[in-house]
Amino acid sequence: MKIRLMALSLALAFMVCGVSSAGNVGKPIYGIYTDTYEGMKIGEPNLSDADRAYLGTWGGPTTTYNWRFASVYSDTTTYTEGGQSLMVRTSSGAMGGFYVMFGTAPVTDVRVVNCTYYTEGTLQFDIKLQTYTIKTSQVYVTTTTVADVVLKIEWFKTLSASLQGAATTSLTTYLTNYTTGWRHVSIPLNDIVDWDGGLITPYYYSSGALSPTDTGLAVASIPFGLFAPATKQFWIDNVFYTSVAPSTYTFTIKRISDNIVMSSITWSNVIPGATKWKAADQYIEIDFNYYHSGWGINVYTDNKGTGADPGYTWTNDPAGLVNTSTTTKVLPMCWRVVDVSTDTLSIQQGATELPNQLWVTEFGDQYPCFLWIMDRNTSGFSDTMDYITVWEEKRGIQHAESTWGAAKSKNYIYFGANFENAVAPATYRTNKLTLELYYE
Helix, strand or coil, X not given: CEEEEEEEEECCCECCCCCCCCCCECECEEEEECCCCCECEECCCCCCCCCEEEEEEEECCCCCCCHHHEEEEEECCCCCCCCCEEEEEECCCCCEEEEEEECCECCCECCCEECHHHCCCEEEEXXXXXXXXXXXXXXXXXXXXXXXXXEEECCCCCCCCCHHHCEEEECCCCCCCCCCCCEEEEEEHHHCECXXXXXXXXXXXXXXXXXXXXXXXXXXXXXXXXEECCCCEEEEEEEEEECCCCCEEEEEEEECCCCCECCCCCCCCCCCCCCCEEEEEEEEEEEEECCCCCCEEEEEECCCCCCXXXXXXXXXXXXXXEECCCCCCEECEEEEEECCCCCCCCEEEXXXXXXXXXXXXXXXXXXXXXXXXXXXXXXXXXXXXXHXXXXXXXXXXXXXXXXXECCCCCEEEEEEEECCCCCCCCCEEEEEEEEEEECC
């Protein structure tokens, strides 16, 4: 099933309104361990960054806590988004697991974070188990049924004598009929026992006792952690909080030269018949806070579709900008997506060896980072083809032809057009340039 977001009109320009947001806590989706959504910044050393975070390991029975009981690895062979997951492996010594905390290191940098914005929302994540049960309290697991899967989030509202004061909930309701493979879990945060309204407070522990002044091994401000019995492993991916606010995806047109918000996309300094490929003067910023399994964003024109103005009236490829007076003529267009705004946009087209590839001068022809805009009536067009896909859940953005990479929101789309066959005076436009959100 596909959901169209909006159709955008071009007359060497198109119009769209955009709404931008600032900050990470307070976004409809707050990323914890994810390559898609803005949120915690794992490994960020900047002490002034409010989203700095630390990923650590922890484990042990009852009163013994030691990082040696678990190891974490990036696994690029199995994942649900972004090109990698986190594999957690416990040792033979004791139960173990991992956690993500607010701050840069235990003891030396811990933070109180107010996440009450998500109180009525959900915790969501993808998980893949082996043939055993994850247990996130401090006891060994002797059974192998999903009914024993328990999640623990260190939302401490007061310091207590043991880690059993953590917020917990059974995953039986949320992870039913589990066999093998990845499963998505969504848990209303209000279902979690001892949920304290979203204030993530630091705590410290050593030898099993919690203390606000303990200088021993410490863990602090943990919004998420999972643990398993000894000598086991599991995979985790795409961990985030959602608020009750609806998922959003916004598009903002900005000028390349100064990133000022604009109302249209235009081309300047064009000489019809002489100018070849040229980038537009503006780009689209995508701020994406949406979740549905299997989502992606496509781009194409539909210049023969209902409501096309002007509608293409010939039998050739209708993709691009249509001449408003001679509607059998079009100018080809191209697009590029990046995770950082850029002005590297000197578009080149291949000659004999690479006639259909598009790149920029700075990177050369081995990195075809611009792709041709296709139309729904282009020969070979398919809703499922990779070529029209800008960004998708599992592989990230298509930053060059058939080349994908993880990229968190925000991302940026640039457009170009070829004016070599343009005539003057004439206007070329389309009102059927479409960014389409789909999910499987």
